[in-house]
Amino acid sequence: MKRRLVRTAVPLQYVKPICVAATLAGVFFVAAGLWLAGLCMLIGAYLLEKNAYCCPKCGKKLDMKRPLLKGAGCPFCGEALRQGKENRS
Numbered sequence: 001m002k003r004r005l006v007r008t009a010v011p012l013q014y015v016k017p018i019c020v021a022a023t024l025a026g027v028f029f030v031a032a033g034l035w036l037a038g039l040c041m042l043i044g045a046y047l048l049e050k051n052a053y054c055c056p057k058c059g060k061k062l063d064m065k066r067p068l069l070k071g072a073g074c075p076f077c078g079e080a081l082r083q084g085k086e087n088r089s
């Protein structure tokens with residue numbers, strides 16, 4: 001069993017929105033002429049996706065193209081990826 005060195009502080013359901021926001025900001029910076037800042041944002045978004053967008057249980061990388069729907073599970077181990085939002089009475 002492989003232990004991850006860096007434990008991500010970003011909840012899984014926020015990784016994708018942050019990546020999308022950072023990518024958009026990066027494109028905006030590049031369009032505004034601040035290509036160095038834009039490049040940093042794009043690289044940051046890419047690294048965040050690579051490092052943080054994985055299953056919290058088995059640690060396998062998840063597909064960025066697959067939407068993280070409510071009740072969606074890990075395609076590898078079946079772990080529920082979205083928790084905390086649904087209220088069970």
Ligand SMILES: [Zn+2]
Pocket residue numbers: 055056057058059060074075076077078079
């Ligand atoms: Zn898993």
